[in-house]
Amino acid sequence: MQNAPCSGYRSLFKIALPDFGSVAIVKTHLTLLLLLALTANLSGQSEQKEDAFFIKSIFSATLADGEAHDWLRYLCKDVGPRLAGSPGASAAVNATKFMLDTLGFDTVYLQPCLVPRWVRGPEAEARIVNSEQVGTEALRVTSLGNTIGTGPGGITAPVVEVHDFDELEALGEEVVAGKIVFFNRPMDVTQLNTFAAYSGAVDQRVYGAAKAGKLGALGVIIRSMATGRNDVPHTGTNAYDPEVEPIPAIAVSTNDADMLSRLLDKEEIRIHFSSHGQMLDPVPSYNVIGEKRGTTHPDEIILVGGHLDSWDIGEGAHDDGTGVVQSMQVYQTLRRLDYEPQRTLRCVLFMNEENGLAGARAYWAASNAANEFHLLAIESDRGGFTPRGFSAQGDPSVFTDHYRRINDWLPLLEPYGLGFTTGGSGADIGGLESQKGLLLGLLPDTQRYFDYHHTAADVFEAVSRRELHLGAASMTSMVYLIDKYGLR
Amino acid sequence: MQNAPCSGYRSLFKIALPDFGSVAIVKTHLTLLLLLALTANLSGQSEQKEDAFFIKSIFSATLADGEAHDWLRYLCKDVGPRLAGSPGASAAVNATKFMLDTLGFDTVYLQPCLVPRWVRGPEAEARIVNSEQVGTEALRVTSLGNTIGTGPGGITAPVVEVHDFDELEALGEEVVAGKIVFFNRPMDVTQLNTFAAYSGAVDQRVYGAAKAGKLGALGVIIRSMATGRNDVPHTGTNAYDPEVEPIPAIAVSTNDADMLSRLLDKEEIRIHFSSHGQMLDPVPSYNVIGEKRGTTHPDEIILVGGHLDSWDIGEGAHDDGTGVVQSMQVYQTLRRLDYEPQRTLRCVLFMNEENGLAGARAYWAASNAANEFHLLAIESDRGGFTPRGFSAQGDPSVFTDHYRRINDWLPLLEPYGLGFTTGGSGADIGGLESQKGLLLGLLPDTQRYFDYHHTAADVFEAVSRRELHLGAASMTSMVYLIDKYGLR
Numbered sequence: 001m002q003n004a005p006c007s008g009y010r011s012l013f014k015i016a017l018p019d020f021g022s023v024a025i026v027k028t029h030l031t032l033l034l035l036l037a038l039t040a041n042l043s044g045q046s047e048q049k050e051d052a053f054f055i056k057s058i059f060s061a062t063l064a065d066g067e068a069h070d071w072l073r074y075l076c077k078d079v080g081p082r083l084a085g086s087p088g089a090s091a092a093v094n095a096t097k098f099m100l101d102t103l104g105f106d107t108v109y110l111q112p113c114l115v116p117r118w119v120r121g122p123e124a125e126a127r128i129v130n131s132e133q134v135g136t137e138a139l140r141v142t143s144l145g146n147t148i149g150t151g152p153g154g155i156t157a158p159v160v161e162v163h164d165f166d167e168l169e170a171l172g173e174e175v176v177a178g179k180i181v182f183f184n185r186p187m188d189v190t191q192l193n194t195f196a197a198y199s200g201a202v203d204q205r206v207y208g209a210a211k212a213g214k215l216g217a218l219g220v221i222i223r224s225m226a227t228g229r230n231d232v233p234h235t236g237t238n239a240y241d242p243e244v245e246p247i248p249a250i251a252v253s254t255n256d257a258d259m260l261s262r263l264l265d266k267e268e269i270r271i272h273f274s275s276h277g278q279m280l281d282p283v284p285s286y287n288v289i290g291e292k293r294g295t296t297h298p299d300e301i302i303l304v305g306g307h308l309d310s311w312d313i314g315e316g317a318h319d320d321g322t323g324v325v326q327s328m329q330v331y332q333t334l335r336r337l338d339y340e341p342q343r344t345l346r347c348v349l350f351m352n353e354e355n356g357l358a359g360a361r362a363y364w365a366a367s368n369a370a371n372e373f374h375l376l377a378i379e380s381d382r383g384g385f386t387p388r389g390f391s392a393q394g395d396p397s398v399f400t401d402h403y404r405r406i407n408d409w410l411p412l413l414e415p416y417g418l419g420f421t422t423g424g425s426g427a428d429i430g431g432l433e434s435q436k437g438l439l440l441g442l443l444p445d446t447q448r449y450f451d452y453h454h455t456a457a458d459v460f461e462a463v464s465r466r467e468l469h470l471g472a473a474s475m476t477s478m479v480y481l482i483d484k485y486g487l488r
Numbered sequence: 489m490q491n492a493p494c495s496g497y498r499s500l501f502k503i504a505l506p507d508f509g510s511v512a513i514v515k516t517h518l519t520l521l522l523l524l525a526l527t528a529n530l531s532g533q534s535e536q537k538e539d540a541f542f543i544k545s546i547f548s549a550t551l552a553d554g555e556a557h558d559w560l561r562y563l564c565k566d567v568g569p570r571l572a573g574s575p576g577a578s579a580a581v582n583a584t585k586f587m588l589d590t591l592g593f594d595t596v597y598l599q600p601c602l603v604p605r606w607v608r609g610p611e612a613e614a615r616i617v618n619s620e621q622v623g624t625e626a627l628r629v630t631s632l633g634n635t636i637g638t639g640p641g642g643i644t645a646p647v648v649e650v651h652d653f654d655e656l657e658a659l660g661e662e663v664v665a666g667k668i669v670f671f672n673r674p675m676d677v678t679q680l681n682t683f684a685a686y687s688g689a690v691d692q693r694v695y696g697a698a699k700a701g702k703l704g705a706l707g708v709i710i711r712s713m714a715t716g717r718n719d720v721p722h723t724g725t726n727a728y729d730p731e732v733e734p735i736p737a738i739a740v741s742t743n744d745a746d747m748l749s750r751l752l753d754k755e756e757i758r759i760h761f762s763s764h765g766q767m768l769d770p771v772p773s774y775n776v777i778g779e780k781r782g783t784t785h786p787d788e789i790i791l792v793g794g795h796l797d798s799w800d801i802g803e804g805a806h807d808d809g810t811g812v813v814q815s816m817q818v819y820q821t822l823r824r825l826d827y828e829p830q831r832t833l834r835c836v837l838f839m840n841e842e843n844g845l846a847g848a849r850a851y852w853a854a855s856n857a858a859n860e861f862h863l864l865a866i867e868s869d870r871g872g873f874t875p876r877g878f879s880a881q882g883d884p885s886v887f888t889d890h891y892r893r894i895n896d897w898l899p900l901l902e903p904y905g906l907g908f909t910t911g912g913s914g915a916d917i918g919g920l921e922s923q924k925g926l927l928l929g930l931l932p933d934t935q936r937y938f939d940y941h942h943t944a945a946d947v948f949e950a951v952s953r954r955e956l957h958l959g960a961a962s963m964t965s966m967v968y969l970i971d972k973y974g975l976r
Binding site: 059060063064189190192194227228386388415416417445447448451464465466467470 | 547548551552677678680682715716874876903904905933935936939952953954955958
């Protein structure tokens with residue numbers, strides 16, 4: 001298959017210059033000019049054909065022989081959940097270090113970082129009570145990450161439902177103090193892009209406890225960040241305000257949130273809930289990095305990455321086991337196709353994306369201190385679904401040129417359903433923007449992500465091998481093009 | 489939201505004709521011409537805006553309030569598998585008739601057809617034997633549809649592996665006679681479109697038994713039509729040659745096919761298998777049809793449909809419960825948005841697509857006998873995954889015009905990730921081509937389909953509500969455009 005560009009080149013040549021010998025009477029410089037123009041054009045066409053064939057072979061090799069799905073099985077089933085600072089995270093560091101050691105990198109190393117150590121303790125429990133003694137309805141809940149617990153006895157209080165911070169502020173301290181605040185604004189399911197719907201609702205989860213705590217609430221219950229209506233609660237980061245006494249925060253499933261809201265329309269509800277989160281002292285952990293030095297431009301770095309940590313419920317399959325194994329797949333596929341990178345290729349598995357970004361910050365600091373230049377960084381952290389393209393980000397001084405350049409390659413990428421849009425790339429690579437390279441986030445189909453995100457349902461079985469491998473092949477194709485041509 | 493096109497119209501008008509009163513000195517006919525041109529243009533723009541808003545509201549209404557997912561749960565969990573002629577198929581006819589009766593159609597009726605009645609009996613069993621007595625390896629197998637059984641004692645014979653009919657013919661009767669033929673050509677997993685890979689391999693399943701039987705084989709084992717490597721066998725239609733004595737045919741999981749092939753490289757293998765299929769006498773069954781008569785063009789029919797029957801293992805969720813409930817959703821959403829179809833809208837749930845097309849043939853015959861004209865027919869029978877567009881088919885005398893016409897609407901559809909390609913529409917509607925309307929097949933993302941197709945894994949839980957509803961909204965949008973504008 002890889003010989004085809006040559007035969008294509010030859011046949012074009014034959015058509016373009018069938019009688020080359022007979023034009024010798026034309027003025028020499030004209031002939032030369034013509035020849036040069038034709039050669040440039042032919043060489044461009046030939047290169048594009050070669051690239052098309054190479055990208056086709058990237059996709060074929062990844063679909064047929066890719067290992068990402070097997071690696072993901074190990075990461076999910078043998079390592080399991082891996083919240084930063086937990087034994088699972090240590091096991092993930094060791095396991096992926098061991099894997100990278102077998103993948104032909106020049107160097108594989110651990111980059112230290114100090115991560116927060118949050119422990120859930122026993123899972124939260126909540127029930128609707130008529131009095132403080134009698135439970136009538138158990139709710140499906142989970143503690144939010146980074147939260148404090150209620151203490152062993154739990155808390156019991158009347159519930160007040162709100163939908164945003166304005167509504168909360170309007171109720172004010174006299175209504176909110178001593179209550180449990182129930183944040184119940186759903187994600188907007190009519191948005192096609194579920195990440196946009198997530199952005200429109202997630203402030204409740206991140207800042208709800210801080211905002212309600214400031215008004216004297218005893219605790220908060222957040223409607224889960226989910227696009228479906230079901231019984232699965234979704235955890236995720238909570239961020240306290242250092243100026244405000246922290247209060248416990250839990251998430252409730254969307255079905256139970258709807259039920260609660262219906263009951264609240266009719267009567268006053270009191271809820272008892274207990275949760276047991278604790279933030280312990282930070283502990284040392286690591287990013288895991290594999291590096292292959294470039295042959296001709298070793299000082300230009302191409303990074304592919306995902307984050308190694310996950311929440312502590314589920315297996316962190318789509319978030320972000322898939323990004324980890326896709327990043328590991330990139331160089332593995334290039335090797336399989338005997339492609340030797342001109343630039344330095346780095347596979348970076350970041351620690352602590354979920355609740356602190358300590359790994360990413362350590363990476364940025366070390367990279368900037370060493371005066372490194374990341375020509376390209378790609379993060380995959382939106383799930384292992386059928387890829388639709390990339391979200392591009394960069395320093396304004398260079399971004400327009402970079403964005404135009406990558407759009408030149410659309411004819412090579414559109415056959416795989418890929419396109420570009422501008423927007424955020426990935427939480428772990430955003431801090432590299434000042435190096436003035438290009439930052440890309442893999443954009444998969446978003447429809448199923450919030451069925452799994454931060455839940456016990458985010459397990460290996462929820463990932464399709466083909467969809468996962470297509471994402472890896474998409475990343476590999478971008479790496480190939482930018483490694484081969486740069487961005488100028 | 490639906491007022492916005494009007495305000496857009498007004499603001500455009502203001503900009504275009506700010507000083508209309510002051511141009512009275514310009515020649516009247518020139519002014520009129522200008523006015524006419526502007527009005528036509530404005531009316532076009534306004535219509536496009538109105539269409540964009542209506543299509544947005546179709547998607548929003550379906551995502552937020554669509555019932556298709558609930559209907560599918562009923563069809564999968566309460567009705568279950570529904571092979572033509574089975575009690576399950578009768579239950580499906582009754583259940584969907586009952587559902588359609590509640591959906592505001594003018595008429596809901598059952599259209600009779602005579603369907604084959606194949607029964608599986610106990611599921612097939614197969615094992616590798618050293619002698620006829622000792623089983624060493626149980627294989628994961630399933631009987632192919634329409635097949636005969638082995639008889640209660642089963643058959644035992646040496647296995648010969650082939651990859652296509654040429655290889656089989658080359659071996660000839662002297663090698664094949666008395667053997668079990670093992671067809672083991674995999675689907676080409678490097679094809680991006682898994683249906684293309686299916687087309688490239690499925691001849692083994694459909695004609696393998698006939699071809700091998702002609703050379704005296706005792707039975708055939710077919711590698712399952714799957715894109716993954718796993719333990720799940722896939723059933724599906726087998727077609728005997730009326731000139732050739734039928735032999736039993738089963739499918740084996742891809743993992744076991746690979747294992748079998750590795751063993752066959754090393755040693756002679758004998759397999760014992762038993763299967764118990766039986767083709768009984770045909771029985772009466774029905775297509776289920778709901779019809780809403782058009783207000784202004786009642787003689788132009790717009791059909792949306794899927795097939796009600798399924799294989800007898802699994803729940804027929806993606807094949808084709810999703811197509812059934814998406815078709816039911818179309819008019820339900822239009823009603824919700826107070827849209828009254830100008831053309832006659834028919835929701836047709838076809839019987840017996842899987843092993844005979846008796847329902848489709850009955851529909852075509854009745855339609856042609858009544859001199860009907862189907863302006864448009866859309867079938868959904870490629871699974872309930874994120875929609876990517878439509879495959880368009882039609883009589884050559886009109887197809888170019890129709891295809892150009894629908895491509896004019898791309899700006900309205902591309903925001904939803906939809907496009908058009910030419911190709912087959914659907915098995916149940918292909919026979920309407922001679923009526924010279926347009927035939928469309930919904931094209932969803934194909935990556936996961938052959939993990940479920942014709943298996944016990946094709947269950948309700950494998951369907952994403954959002955993906956399913958996006959497909960329904962895509963069909964509804966095409967119905968809206970073609971109902972409103974026709975195809976001229």
